Amino acid sequence: MSNSARRRIRGVAVLTAGALLGLGLTACSSGTSSTDSSSGSASDDTAAGAAALDAALEKGGELTYWTWTPSAEDQVAAFEKAYPNVHVTVVNTGGANDNNTKLQNAIKAGSGAPDVVQIEYQSLPQFVLPGDLLDLTPYGFADLESKYTAAGWGAVTTADGIWALPQDSGPMALFYNKTVFDEYGLTVPATWDEYIADAKKLHAADPSKIFANDPGDAGFTTSMIWQAGGRPFVSDGDTVTINLQDEGTKKFADMWNQLNEAGLLGDIPGWSDQWFTALGDGTIATVVIGGWMPGVFESGVPDGKGQWRVAPMPQYSAGEDVTANNGGSSEAVVKQTKNPELAAAFLRWLNSDQASIDVFLASGGFPATTADLESADFLGYESDYFGGQKINEVIVDSAKHVGEGWEYLPWQSYANSIFNDTVGKSYLNRSDLNEGLKSWQEQNVSYGEAQGFTVKTS
Template identity: 40%
Template sequence: MKKLPVRSAAVAGAVTLALLLAGCSGSGSGSDTESGGKASMTFWGWAPGYADAVKEFNRTHPDVQVTYQQVQPGAKGGYQKTLNAVQAGNAPCLAQLGYETLPSFAAQGALQDVAEYAESGKGDFFDAAWNSVSVADAVYGIPVDSGPMALFYNKKVFDSLGLKPPATWDEYTAAAERIHAADPHTYISSPYLDYDYAGLAWQADASWFGVDGDSWKVTLASEQNRKVADYWQGLVGKGVISGAPMYDQAWYKGLGDGSIATVVGAVWQAGVIKGGAKDGAGQWAVAPMPQWSAGDDRTGNAGGSATTVLKGCETPKAATEFAHWLSTDSTAYGILVDKAGLYPAARTLTGLPQLTAADPYFGGQKIYDVFADAAPKVNAGWTWGPVMTKTSADLNDGLGKAWAGSGTITGALRTTQDKTVAELKRQGLSVSP
């Protein structure tokens, strides 16, 4: 998904723990098999193209009718509106949720388990995407999109120095030094925050959360996370990281004029770069994400959302059928690709015409071939915690200072871990030492 105020990723079995400790229930109030007849439901979301996809569904499914209502994106009010509606007992059946937000909704009992209707479609989706909506034996919705990562690089800059796309992070460092030495005003990369940084950790199996018995385990300061942090801190020390914040006008300018030569990012970054750095047209290309060890084949993820079934939905079977259709129908998903730039979580849709064409901006490269290869290689074991709004805010504060040379990335992770643990305890959740 394109960059939104709240980014997307995956969730795992820790939600079950959160539900138990929070004492919440996510069961619904009825089912379509009990009511019979024509089913109708409401769907809240914000992604461009959803309204048109719903119209297509209603046209082809006369026995199930969906009313789409657009809400503000996630942190701009959509999530709070949805939670308020659930608590008031007047929520819609379906809502768009970023993967990283799903644990907090589940912990508050705002979601309904639809495993009995959804499990048969599990094989249609990439493992990491499916695990983002499934918790132990519970399933809370259907995955929509994913954010497999790759290396966007300025081919013109690389070619001018006889450089190839780096296959390992060591080679990435070498390329950084070579590029900056050739022109001190050119940099290899720029600062990463929140879920963009999480994707770097994700690739390295540097998890942030887990479950230890009956407790949450917070692992932002783990040895594996220190490895990732120390690597990027080393690039800061070498002076090869641009000071332009991602998504700032200075960042787009750097991408356009070649002074920022790479972006390690998710598939949706293609649209961001094309839209914001038009002067770079024809200069950029895409290669697989560099690996920690030669011969490895691991990919990070930054992005993704689900169509979730909310507590109180009286037609959970029909709601799940609609959600599955939205994520797997080629016509509907083509609309979402065209209008929202989404990349499918469904295995069968990576061959859509929109995702197989040559892209003039990227020199005629069929860039989505790189992401189609990467998507199945995203680690399916990543877990998000139940207080990600605070965790990401605290981490961004520390990372921003570290990238600017005040403090370290390792220190930012340690401070964020301490603050996250304190918040979990404040909320009455058990935390493993």
């Protein structure tokens, strides 16, 4: 995983996929050790919990919110206007990696953590597992479930509680530079075979062009494995199964090997200055990435205006329709908070109140709320940057076909940090990605065992 502090949104996790949807989540709250004691009087009555939040908002107080969402300042300004008694200090943590490091340190130190914090879906388990986050069930948050997509809600809940509220999501799509495609007579690929054929055609025509840029990126690889049907990580309590040679993982690796071993993958690190330049000047022809990318294009790649278009993610065989998520964040309340009710109330407003979501959408964010995903305004939005294309139609369609049952590791951010030590070598040597994936698995198995998990490999 690239260490760029600018990385805005990364990874998506489903803490424990499947089983959590539709189960009575409120029922799970009673008796869990992680329920905050100060709210004990309300823990069995979600209506009372919700009312307590309203009271807290009236009473007011001070909160700190750590985030790297571009619209955070504006959202907080709108919040303070609606609830003048509450003052929220926004701290921009710069990006997911720095944010995680700072949060981890503050939690370790026992003080200095914010009340509310942005956490990527894929990093949630790292904080949920040791009990660093506040269970939001006692405050009536279960009633909010219907507002979010199943994948989003699944990513922030476990059988033990509700740990965060979804902010955005990243269903994957194919972004391509139409100017380059037209110039070299490329057709928009519907399958990965066509994608590879296009890559070869462009390379033959102009070797300085990069059809696909992938220097080795954990977030991208896991999302691609997700689409291919691989489910390499499965957690069940303290037992974790890691199999980076399951059918879907191999399917992805074998397909991507055709580009990697042929030297057709560009090695420009994502989120670097070079990357933004290469996206703007037609060097990079395609990006397969999460649906939040249009916002990044507009703010980071002004030169690409009018050139880029969005198409559905390529499939393994024609007629299929399976996608995956890539990136996405949630906000959570840190257990250290001195004012859990006020923090929860702010969080509830931040990620479920329409006034807040409207500010978020205006900045180019891709929502996790179903009402916004299905609204005519959102679907019909014609993006100037994308030459007037109705980009949200494509991305929302992708959101509906995200493969089910994907899970990340409970230590995904560490796993990602050693991705380039292992799989990165296969990219560097242009050799079989399966070998790199095997070595990534080995190191994760020993890390998991050192962390006290029971790790299985099949």
